[in-house]
C-alpha cells in the first residue's frame with residue numbers, strides 16, 4: 001500500500017503486471033458500469049467514474065505508467081525509511097527532524113513524493129437547436145472557475161515567507177479514510193498533501209492559491225454532433241491545488257427537438273404528406289431539408305408508409321467521413337372536405353376501380 005498518493009492499481013483492481021490490454025479491458029468494463037449516463041444523479045458513481053478515468057489516464061499510457069511505477073518505488077524505498085516506526089510509507093515523513101528531511105525541498109516540488117492534486121473537472125450543458133447540431137456552429141459560453149492565483153502561482157504564500165508543518169496530518173500529507181471494506185489514504189485536505197502550511201498568506205488570494213474567474217470560452221461545435229455528445233477543453237476546469245494542473249472542462253451537448261425533422265444516427269427523418277392523387281399518379285415535390293429545398297420524384301403508385309431516400313441530405317458523420325441521408329416517410333392524406341364535382345369524380349373512380357384493397361385479408365384471417 002502506497003501512502004502519499006492515490007493507488008491507481010487498487011482503483012482499477014488490477015495487479016502491477018497487468019498488460020496494457022488487460023488494463024484497457026478492465027477500464028472499459030468499469031467505465032461502462034459507473035458512467036454518469038448509466039447512473040443519472042448518482043454522485044458516488046460520478047466520483048467513482050472520475051477516479052477510474054484518472055487511473056486509466058496514467059496506467060493506460062505505458063510511458064506515464066512507468067513514471068508512476070518509478071515514483072512508487074521511490075516511495076517504498078524512500079530516504080531514511082523506517083526510522084524505528086512501524087507502518088511503512090505512512091511514516092515516511094514522521095522522522096523528518098531526525099533524518100534531516102527538508103520540508104522546503106518538499107514544498108518546492110523537488111523530489112516530492114506526493115503527486116499534486118489535479119483540479120476538478122467542470123461540466124457545462126450547452127443546448128443547441130436541431131439545425132445547429134447538424135450544421136455545426138460556434139458558441140460563446142461564460143464559465144466561472146477557480147483559476148491559479150498569478151501572484152503566488154498557487155502556493156498561497158506571501159512572497160518570501162516560509163512554511164510550517166501541517167497540524168492536520170502532522171506533516172504526512174495523507175490521512176486515512178474508511179470506504180466500505182477498504183481503508184484508503186487520501187491527501188490531507190488542509191495542506192493538500194504537501195504536509196506544510198503557509199505562515200503568511202498571499203494578499204491576492206488570502207492563501208487559497210486560487211481566485212474566482214469569469215471566463216468566456218469560444219466553443220466550436222463540429223457539424224453532426226449528437227445529443228449527449230461531449231467536447232473536452234483541456235485545463236479549463238478548476239485550478240489544481242497549489243499550482244497543480246487544472247482539471248478539464250467538459251461541454252455536454254443537448255439538442256432541442258425540431259417540429260418537422262427528427263434524427264436517427266446520421267439520417268434525418270421527415271414525414272411527407274401526399275395527396276391521394278400524388279401518391280397514385282406520381283409527382284415531383286419540393287421537400288424541405290436542413291439546407292434548403294430539394295426536388296423529390298414520387299413514383300406512381302407510392303404507398304403510405306413507404307420510405308424514400310434523398311442521398312447526402314443527412315448529418316455529417318462524427319466518426320469517419322461521409323454524410324447521412326434524408327429518409328422521407330410518405331403519408332397519404334384523405335381530403336377532409338370535397339366539393340360536389342370532386343365527389344362525382346370519386347364515385348366514378350370507385351365504380352371503375354378494379355383493385356380490391358382487401359383481396360388478401362380473408363385468406364390471411366383464416367390462417368390458424
Ligand SMILES: [Zn+2]
Pocket residue numbers: 149150151152153154155156157202203204205206207208209210
Ligand atoms: Zn495568491
Ligand SMILES: [Zn+2]
Pocket residue numbers: 166167168169170171172173174188189190191192193194195196
Ligand atoms: Zn496536512
